[in-house]
Amino acid sequence: MLRAGRLLLASALLAAGCGAGETGAARALRVSGSTTVNPVVARAAEILRAERGLAVVVDTQGGSAGGLAALAEGRVDAAMASRPLDERDRSRYPEADFRPVPIGADAVALAVSRDVWEGGVRALSRAEMRRIYEGRIASWHELGGPDRPVALFAKEPGRGTWEAFADWLYGGSAEAPLVAHLEVGSNEEARTKVASTPGGITQLSAAWVDGETLFALAVEGAAGGAPVAPTAAAIASGRYPMVRPLLLVTDGEPTPAARALLDLLLGPRGQELVRAAGYLPLAALGTPGPGGPGEPEAGAP
Amino acid sequence: MTAAGSTEALGRRPVEWLRLACFAGSAVAALFLVSLVGLLLAQSLPIWREEGILGFLLGRRWFYRSGELGALAMIYGTAAVSAVALALAAPVGLGAAIFTAEVLPPRARLAVKTTVELLAGVPSVVYGLLGVLVLRDRVYRLLAPFEPLSGDTLLTGGLLLAVMVLPTVTTFSEDALRGVPGAHRRAARGLGLTRARTTFTVVLPRALPGIAAAHLLALGRALGETIAVFLVIGRRDNQLPESALSFDALARGGQTLTTKLGGAETFLAWGDPKHWAALMALALVLLALVVGVTLASAAVLAKGGGRAPVD
Numbered sequence: 001m002l003r004a005g006r007l008l009l010a011s012a013l014l015a016a017g018c019g020a021g022e023t024g025a026a027r028a029l030r031v032s033g034s035t036t037v038n039p040v041v042a043r044a045a046e047i048l049r050a051e052r053g054l055a056v057v058v059d060t061q062g063g064s065a066g067g068l069a070a071l072a073e074g075r076v077d078a079a080m081a082s083r084p085l086d087e088r089d090r091s092r093y094p095e096a097d098f099r100p101v102p103i104g105a106d107a108v109a110l111a112v113s114r115d116v117w118e119g120g121v122r123a124l125s126r127a128e129m130r131r132i133y134e135g136r137i138a139s140w141h142e143l144g145g146p147d148r149p150v151a152l153f154a155k156e157p158g159r160g161t162w163e164a165f166a167d168w169l170y171g172g173s174a175e176a177p178l179v180a181h182l183e184v185g186s187n188e189e190a191r192t193k194v195a196s197t198p199g200g201i202t203q204l205s206a207a208w209v210d211g212e213t214l215f216a217l218a219v220e221g222a223a224g225g226a227p228v229a230p231t232a233a234a235i236a237s238g239r240y241p242m243v244r245p246l247l248l249v250t251d252g253e254p255t256p257a258a259r260a261l262l263d264l265l266l267g268p269r270g271q272e273l274v275r276a277a278g279y280l281p282l283a284a285l286g287t288p289g290p291g292g293p294g295e296p297e298a299g300a301p
Numbered sequence: 302m303t304a305a306g307s308t309e310a311l312g313r314r315p316v317e318w319l320r321l322a323c324f325a326g327s328a329v330a331a332l333f334l335v336s337l338v339g340l341l342l343a344q345s346l347p348i349w350r351e352e353g354i355l356g357f358l359l360g361r362r363w364f365y366r367s368g369e370l371g372a373l374a375m376i377y378g379t380a381a382v383s384a385v386a387l388a389l390a391a392p393v394g395l396g397a398a399i400f401t402a403e404v405l406p407p408r409a410r411l412a413v414k415t416t417v418e419l420l421a422g423v424p425s426v427v428y429g430l431l432g433v434l435v436l437r438d439r440v441y442r443l444l445a446p447f448e449p450l451s452g453d454t455l456l457t458g459g460l461l462l463a464v465m466v467l468p469t470v471t472t473f474s475e476d477a478l479r480g481v482p483g484a485h486r487r488a489a490r491g492l493g494l495t496r497a498r499t500t501f502t503v504v505l506p507r508a509l510p511g512i513a514a515a516h517l518l519a520l521g522r523a524l525g526e527t528i529a530v531f532l533v534i535g536r537r538d539n540q541l542p543e544s545a546l547s548f549d550a551l552a553r554g555g556q557t558l559t560t561k562l563g564g565a566e567t568f569l570a571w572g573d574p575k576h577w578a579a580l581m582a583l584a585l586v587l588l589a590l591v592v593g594v595t596l597a598s599a600a601v602l603a604k605g606g607g608r609a610p611v612d
């Protein structure tokens with residue numbers, strides 16, 4: 001009887017211990033998604049933690065697509081996305097009520113390694129990029145660069161960066177041809193791999209291109225015409241074609257903690273964080289330039 | 302179990318509680334495995350129905366957008382990196398085990414054994430990061446004659462895995478060698494055999510089942526390793542060589558079962574039953590491989606242990 005009693009007591013304590021975690025201190029605000037939006041939200045989270053004692057957990061598992069999946073499943077309170085939401089997202093998660101809020105905008109650059117840039121490749125037209133994507137170019141030499149194979153590191157499908165690229169190149173990710181490439185996931189991985197691979201090229205957020213190990217090519221504008229380099233002016237005016245909104249998405253009305261995060265991000269301090277990370281704050285987004293049929297609604301609330 | 306007097310009943314109860322608890326523990330573990338297999342089977346049923354077992358396993362193309370879902374390239378990738386890993390870890394690990402078990406004095410042996418086991422404790426993601434920082438560049442330069450696109454190749458994955466499974470090979474082989482009774486060694490020395498001859502003609506054959514089991518366990522670990530391989534293999538689909546033994550293919554990026562499952566497609570497959578079923582089928586194949594190798598390892602050990610120690 002004594003032994004059984006001890007066993008029962010131990011089980012009861014274990015169960016109580018498990019239960020206590022749920023009803024204890026207020027649960028942390030959980031955010032997940034795009035590695036592009038992450039630097040801004042992570043710093044905002046630090047501010048909330050320091051000033052309001054709010055526990056915020058930010059992770060980037062799975063990028064924009066992963067963040068939306070987690071949000072739809074209720075695993076996080078807010079998702080970070082670096083591409084506009086579309087019909088596919090809503091139909092994939094029919095019970096979710098996605099409410100995207102733009103907090104800034106960012107351009108996608110075609111980033112190349114140093115040897116390609118210094119070898120003379122400074123711009124790419126859509127046709128040339130299509131040839132690269134479809135594997136019809138054997139060497140950078142054909143594009144006026146060094147004699148090295150073209151090592152394209154394609155961003156995984158579902159990444160906001162890839163979606164913006166596919167919109168520019170093929171008018172949508174569903175229209176992109178079926179070709180298998182070396183894949184990279186996060187912006188960090190893309191940056192590291194291309195910087196260390198001669199002949200490398202990848203799609204990367206323009207703010208992440210440092211101009212020392214990686215260089216951003218000028219690309220053909222949305223309506224054709226001369227290539228446009230991703231300078232701040234070109235991005236803000238809409239001449240640079242691959243621009244996408246940076247979004248914080250909630251499922252239905254934001255929770256109070258998510259509301260606090262949103263207010264911080266939309267306010268002056270948050271927008272300063274956006275600017276400091278190299279992205280475009282909402283105020284800097286002018287009306288889209290004359291060229292943009294496939295452009296996401298930058299800055300539209 | 303007769304209805305005895307109170308003293309006998311009291312004496313029997315503590316043993317029954319213990320037996321019950323142990324049985325419950327094993328039952329839970331077994332139930333977990335069975336449920337896992339059952340769950341994967343149920344979730345992957347659509348793809349088995351649609352493509353058939355061989356159709357899926359031998360399918361050469363994986364483009365989920367067009368519904369082409371074939372696993373062959375990933376099975377090849379898994380096999381290639383595991384083969385490279387074992388080919389490199391086996392001689393090094395076995396050599397280290399022989400040296401540690403037969404040559405080193407006891408204190409040195411303890412130091413080496415501890416070091417090797419510490420190596421086994423390094424988290425996979427650390428290996429992966431080291432692979433990205435250090436191994437990729439070296440392999441890229443090494444493979445220059447094959448003109449690789451980058452340092453992300455099947456060979457890089459195999460090299461990294463070799464380092465990761467080395468402790469498994471070494472530790473378990475060394476245990477197998479130490480398991481051979483000292484009497485055999487002494488008898489051989491008494492007959493005038495040299496140290497080396499004793500080791501290779503007397504000790505090694507008797508330790509063979511344990512050594513084989515060690516390699517099978519290492520293979521099991523290599524098959525299931527995800528994050529380290531994920532970071533250095535390139536994750537390029539549909540990479541199938543013309544011939545299975547072509548070295549050229551090792552200089553290209555590839556995809557294994559684990560790297561596909563560890564990637565982003567599990568998010569994208571949500572809401573698409575066929576795509577999701579295909580991913581679950583990949584998981585089932587991987588589970589079957591690892592379970593098969595683990596069972597083989599246990600069988601080899603059991604068979605070896607059953608042999609009489611003296612011929």
